[in-house]
Amino acid sequence: MSESRPNNPMSRTSVIDEYFLDHRAKLLDIAAFLDRVDRAPGDAAEDFRMRAFRNALALLDDGSSERARRVLESMSDQTTELIDVAPGKGACGTPPPEGPGA
């Protein structure tokens, strides 16, 4: 039988060697996206999605682990009740301020 929880066989340096450039590029994508939002006319700072985005960004550098889980939780609907009627089929990526059934 296989080991049930296989550790990453790579050393920390190998992980960085392997993935640094790729994620440096992703970091630049985020930086450029935030600049693009700032440059665009309108009150983007008030958009609930951008608020959630900035909250999530803060989680990345708070010194704790399990960042992916915590980012996903920070962008999850925290209510527990079924909604009366589905407002459509799509989702916007983070809970709207008016609640999930709106």
Place this chain on the structure above:
Amino acid sequence: MSYIDPHIHMVSRTTDDYRRMALSGCVAITEPAFWAGYDRSSPQGFYDYFQQLTHTEPARAAQYGINHHCWLCINPKEAEDPGFAREVMALIPEFLACDTVLGIGEIGLNKNSKNEMAILEEHLAFAQQHDQLVLVHTPHLEDKRKGTFLIMDAIANTTLNPGRVLIDHVEEHTVRDVLDRGFWAGMTLYPETKCTPQRAADIIEMHGTERLWMNSAGDWGDSDPLAVPKAIVEMRRRGHSAETIRQATLENPKTFLGQSPRFKPGDA
């Protein structure tokens, strides 16, 4: 290396995709019934779809040496009209007799609404009554966490054995609870919006290979029918053993799906 893609929507893919999957080592697939990107206007539309799933696709796959199986239901995105959903569900018993049908799926929730839940509960009761395996779709994005918990609670209210239920589209914030409650868990490798091959490998490193599999959920949208072999490459690149990779991409699907005597794993 042989692999199984246990969740892919081949009705939306070309024959060339079957060829490329076969060349990449795919020996068997299972195709859940889902939303076509538009709402069908009548139950007859579903009748035709179920015909396609049970007859057309197995024949198309067989040309490339791939064993095709399917799951039947009305998906949660078309469950907001319960009257319509029940008419579609009434078609299922006729198709259950087909020898490539493995169970009920992909059922679940989409926006976590009352009507979606009512239809989910009726599907669960049907699966229980007919002793069928169940494949569950969990909602996307902000709705996933809440929906996953509501679905697991609904299943807990039945006598269905969690070991015969796979909860799909898990991510870092749902995988632990799904496994801890005794269910099987599926990771979906969508190129942009969902789990990447890198994150899937991370999840395996954090949560192990027990009761966990991965799939492409390739469909009509932005998706990749070769996502599973790409995850195999990612795991190899990290130095994972052939045994670990085989467990996640071949043995686990064989074990879960093999609970149906109709599942044919192929040459693997």
